[in-house]
Amino acid sequence: DQQVKQNSPSLSVQEGRISILNCDYTNSMFDYFLWYKKYPAEGPTFLISISSIKDKNEDGRFTVFLNKSAKHLSLHIVPSQPGDSAVYFCAASATNDYKLSFGAGTTVTVRA
Amino acid sequence: KAGVTQTPRYLIKTRGQQVTLSCSPISGHRSVSWYQQTPGQGLQFLFEYFSETQRNKGNFPGRFSGRQFSNSRSEMNVSTLELGDSALYLCASTISAGLNTEAFFGQGTRLTVV
Numbered sequence: 001d002q003q004v005k006q007n008s009p010s011l012s013v014q015e016g017r018i019s020i021l022n023c024d025y026t027n028s029m030f031d032y033f034l035w036y037k038k039y040p041a042e043g044p045t046f047l048i049s050i051s052s053i054k055d056k057n058e059d060g061r062f063t064v065f066l067n068k069s070a071k072h073l074s075l076h077i078v079p080s081q082p083g084d085s086a087v088y089f090c091a092a093s094a095t096n097d098y099k100l101s102f103g104a105g106t107t108v109t110v111r112a
Numbered sequence: 113k114a115g116v117t118q119t120p121r122y123l124i125k126t127r128g129q130q131v132t133l134s135c136s137p138i139s140g141h142r143s144v145s146w147y148q149q150t151p152g153q154g155l156q157f158l159f160e161y162f163s164e165t166q167r168n169k170g171n172f173p174g175r176f177s178g179r180q181f182s183n184s185r186s187e188m189n190v191s192t193l194e195l196g197d198s199a200l201y202l203c204a205s206t207i208s209a210g211l212n213t214e215a216f217f218g219q220g221t222r223l224t225v226v
Binding site: 031032036041042043044045046049051089091095097098100101102103104105 | 118143145152154168214215217219222
């Protein structure tokens with residue numbers, strides 16, 4: 001049962017424009033959400049996270065928005081750069097569950 | 113500060129064999145978890161250890177096992193390998209004992225079963 005879903009397998013965006021990645025979850029016990037970036041043959045790299053007590057968290061070009069009532073979060077990358085081309089995973093955890101549940105990933109391609 | 117180290121990076125095994133993968137967490141991190149990544153399946157949780165105790169286990173058959181040592185290093189073992197076990201196995205470490213915080217991943221071990 002996939003509790004975290006990324007319904008867009010791919011996204012193509014022009015350099016300098018905004019990339020918006022979406023993620024939905026079904027488990028209401030999730031209270032911490034993370035985004036990871038992954039290049040081929042490497043492990044995922046942590047990007048940004050958000051606690052369920054917040055609705056927005058910003059770190060440089062990356063902003064994550066959380067809508068708890070809709071069980072939806074999104075990652076905004078502004079401006080998009082060629083080095084942002086990678087697979088992005090949304091992940092979620094519940095306190096004292098000791099694991100991350102991942103979405104299937106969205107492949108982002110930034111066009112020059 | 114060294115990151116999460118996984119060895120070996122690549123491994124080729126034959127069906128029916130067993131394999132042991134190793135993970136050294138970031139210094140000071142006491143929680144180690146393991147994930148399997150296969151094409152189209154994303155990252156699937158295998159198990160998590162803290163202070164040598166398994167606190168959670170994913171939906172994998174008993175052929176998959178793990179352990180953690182007193183220095184927080186962890187190993188996972190897969191016995192009676194099947195072709196479907198071919199995957200990237202990722203280890204992650206966190207500093208916390210249950211509080212939500214980010215997990216840091218190693219580069220993974222690419223296991224190919226032939």
